[in-house]
Amino acid sequence: MRCMHITSGLLSIVGAAFLFGTVHALMIEPINIERVATRTDGEVTGGQGRRGETPPSDPVDAGTPDPADAAPDTPATDEPVGAESPVEIEVPDEVLDAPVPEGTLTLRQSYELWEDGAYFIDARHEHEFEEGHIQYAAWLASSLFDTDSDRAFAIAQSMPPESTVVIYCVGGECDASHNTARRLEQIGFTDLRIMGVGYTDWVDAGFPTGEGSAP
C-alpha cells in the first residue's frame, strides 16, 4: 500500500514536470542542438574587418601585440605569454596535419587562419580562458547567451558577421565550439570554422598565447 502511494506520488511529480516543461517549451523559442555547417579550408573570407587587418608580422614574437587589436576581441589585460624568445617555431608535419574530426580544422589550417587575421573565439570556461588562450582570441561560451546576453551580443557584434571566425575549445570530442558556432550562426555569422584540435595542442605546438580576463 505504502509502495503504491510512493510510486503514485513519484508519477505525479513526473507528470507535473512534463506539464511545466511543455508549457515552458511553448513559451520560449525552440531550442536547437543540430550541428552547424562549418568550412574547413584555411582561407580567410570576408576581407572587411578581419581581426588584425595588419596581421602580426612575426606571430612568434607574441610579445608585441598587434596595434590593430584594440577591438573588443582583444582584452586590455591580454598579455602574451610563452614567446619570450623570437625563435622560429618548428612543428612536425604530423602534428600540424594530425587527423581531426570531419568538418573541423587541422592545427596547420588553424594557424594559417590566425596568421591571416581571422577572429578566434574561445568557447571554453571563462576561468580557462583567463588562465591562457590563443593570442587575440575573445571568450564567448555558448552559455553566455543565456546568462548574460548583453555581454554575449556585445562580443559577437565586435566582429563583422561576414568575417572568418575560428572557434576552439579543449579539443577532442568537446562540443563547446559547436555550441558557440550554432549561436553565432543564428545571429547571422556566415563563415564559421571549428578547430578540430584543442587549446592544449596549440600550446604544445608553441604557437602564441595570451592570458588575462575576458572582455
Add this chain to the structure above:
Amino acid sequence: MSTRSNPQTGMLESILLQLPLRVFLGGVFVFAAYNKIPAIQSFAEAIKGFQLLNADTHPELIVIGAFVIPWFELLAGLMLIIGLRARSAAMGIGLLLALFIYALLHVIFTDVSADCSCFGDENFICGSTVGWCQVIRNIVFLIPAGYLMWRGPGRVSLDQVFGKPEQITYNPQNASQSVDA
C-alpha cells in the same frame, strides 16, 4: 520495528535530522533547477555533450530531457523541503541521482570531454568539467535521499499535517512491542 519510535525521539530526529536533510537536499535541487530553467538551450547542449543519446537520431529525447529534468528537480526539491509526498520526492531525487551517476561514469569511461552543467553555469563543490568529483558528490547526495525514503519526512512536514498514508504514525502498542523485542 526499527521504523517505530516514541513521540519524543521522533520529534528530536525530525528536527535534528530529517528536517535539515530535507532542506539541504531539496535546496540543492531547487538551486540546480533555478540555474537550469532560464538556460534550457545550454542545458540541452550539456545533455548532448554527455553523448549518452545520439543527437542525430534522437534529438527529441535530448530536448524533452532538457525541459523536463529541471522542472522535475524544482518540484521534487520543493516537495522535499516542505515535506509533501516527501518519500516520493526523495525517491525521485534518488533515481535522478542514479541517472546522473550513470551519465557521469559514461563520460568518464568513454573519455568524452563534457561539461557537467549540474548547476547550470554555477559550480557546487566540484568544477565544471565532468570528473570523479561529481560522481562522489552524487553518491554522497544519495545517502540523505535514501535515508529520507526510509525514515520519511518526519513530524515537521506537510505529510504529517495531511496524514498521508506513507507517513509513519506513532502506535503505542507497536512501540511497546518494539521495545520488548
